[in-house]
Each structure stands twice: as structure tokens, then as C-alpha cells.
Amino acid sequence: MWYSVCSRAFGKTACRSVGAQGQERFTMAVPKQKKGRGATHTRRSANSKLATPARSECPRCGAPKLPHHVCPSCGYYKDREILVVE
Numbered sequence: 130m131w132y133s134v135c136s137r138a139f140g141k142t143a144c145r146s147v148g149a150q151g152q153e154r155f156t157m158a159v160p161k162q163k164k165g166r167g168a169t170h171t172r173r174s175a176n177s178k179l180a181t182p183a184r185s186e187c188p189r190c191g192a193p194k195l196p197h198h199v200c201p202s203c204g205y206y207k208d209r210e211i212l213v214v215e
């Protein structure tokens with residue numbers, strides 16, 4: 130005769146079954162049903178959002194540039210010429 134004890138003490142949610150001769154069996158918690166294709170896609174797509182690169186506008190020439198970077202079109206950063214752009 131087997132009896133089983135289920136608790137969180139055996140891993141996350143596992144059951145320990147003990148037989149009449151003192152044998153032990155461990156069973157893990159298993160999902161009751163297979164997840165559908167849509168549920169799988171929803172779960173996976175939630176973590177795969179593409180990050181848009183940060184953009185800012187140059188206050189001198191108005192060209193798009195990366196924030197905290199020298200403007201590649203006029204070569205200025207904080208009203209000072211850093212790069213000589215020809």
C-alpha cells in the first residue's frame with residue numbers, strides 16, 4: 130500500500146510517496162493540459178519586444194542624433210565644435 134505526501138518541502142510542488150516496504154517515489158507537479166499554440170505564441174511574444182533606439186534632435190542644425198553624442202551632421206556638442214565636418 131502506497132501513501133503520498135504532497136507539500137512544498139520536496140522542491141517546488143512535488144509529492145513523496147512511501148510504499149509498504151519503505152520504498153520512496155518522487156513525482157513532480159505536471160501541467161494538466163497541453164497549452165495551445167496561441168497561448169505559447171502569446172507568452173513568447175511578450176518577451177520579444179524590439180527596443181526602438183533613442184533619438185533626439187540636434188539643437189543647432191535640427192538633424193536627428195543620438196542623445197549625449199556629438200551631432201554627426203554639424204559636429205557640435207553643447208554649443209562647442211567637437212568634430213570638423215566638411
Ligand SMILES: [Zn+2]
Nearest residue numbers: 187190200203
Ligand atoms: Zn547638428
